[in-house]
Amino acid sequence: MRISARNRLKGTIVEVTKGATTAHVRIDVGGSVVTASITNEAVDELGLVVGGEAYAVVKASDVMVAVDD
Amino acid sequence: MRISARNRLKGTIVEVTKGATTAHVRIDVGGSVVTASITNEAVDELGLVVGGEAYAVVKASDVMVAVDD
């Protein structure tokens, strides 16, 4: 499947924390760590575990830009 | 100002394209290029220009995770 989302950062999963319904998955994408908040169900379905390869995927309209003061 | 958004990737602006109301800003964050779709007004207010330093900022709940088949 190819998707319209413009941003796909490849990396390695460094943490998976499941909550009651929502999980946090942290992916090291070349030095920076990106945090994703997704459903527990998606974690199970994709078999996300620490050490696995994964992409952080973000739609362009969900990216903000900031600058230092 | 400090913000709750978990993801801040620092980089250099490589492209700024203004549309009628919506602009696309591309930031090279260490090899990968992240595309942000923001208002023209924000581009002006922050003074975003090619070559400038900027952060791509994303709320954790807007990050998805993908894996190769």
Add this chain to the structure above:
Amino acid sequence: MRISARNRLKGTIVEVTKGATTAHVRIDVGGSVVTASITNEAVDELGLVVGGEAYAVVKASDVMVAVDD
């Protein structure tokens, strides 16, 4: 690629309208028509044209629920 986004509705593209930077793509997903606002660039990259098959993909945290009064 498999993605964490919970919602994938398969259908047929019934309209593609490009703006200056942002395009609207309408997909008939079995009677209902879903509108997606994505970048022009994604339209080109995925080769989206009227009559083509496509999925509307939505992250669960972007879905609201409404009821009639």
Add this chain to the structure above:
Amino acid sequence: MRISARNRLKGTIVEVTKGATTAHVRIDVGGSVVTASITNEAVDELGLVVGGEAYAVVKASDVMVAVDD
């Protein structure tokens, strides 16, 4: 109330799972099941229960498009 969100898919609630703060509500919208991640508080306020009629509502800028490889 009428809202700008372009996408409203009518269906029947097939599952309501409350977490500590976040609930998952699944709505069958004519064959496909859509998952919404909303607050527990909204579930209570709207009286969402299995078997009830409800709409899955999504802003156009939160819809992505995907195609098969």
Add this chain to the structure above:
Amino acid sequence: MRISARNRLKGTIVEVTKGATTAHVRIDVGGSVVTASITNEAVDELGLVVGGEAYAVVKASDVMVAVDD
């Protein structure tokens, strides 16, 4: 229609700017002005004009929190 989105701020429309596909609508919600980026089509369908009453509606998962340094 009642909706799960937690945040509804009532105000008066002070600006409507249509682009090629995306419009910006500004609503004065008691002193502060909130900017919404929505489709041109929604502006037409809801009949949004300067001086009209409207609500800015935001899903809780789309709200970030910031504090001064």
Add this chain to the structure above:
Amino acid sequence: MRISARNRLKGTIVEVTKGATTAHVRIDVGGSVVTASITNEAVDELGLVVGGEAYAVVKASDVMVAVDD
């Protein structure tokens, strides 16, 4: 840090509820109360407590507009 997000409503925190991974923070922004769903981790990092000053921050593309029937 200055950010592209168009909407910043200043107020006072009136409630902080932590869940397993996701917290709800309520901010009184001049009469209206805005609910933010953010990570527990952000609550800790920013030191968000009831009575503290904070901003509700929202990207323009995450704001919808509604009108009364």
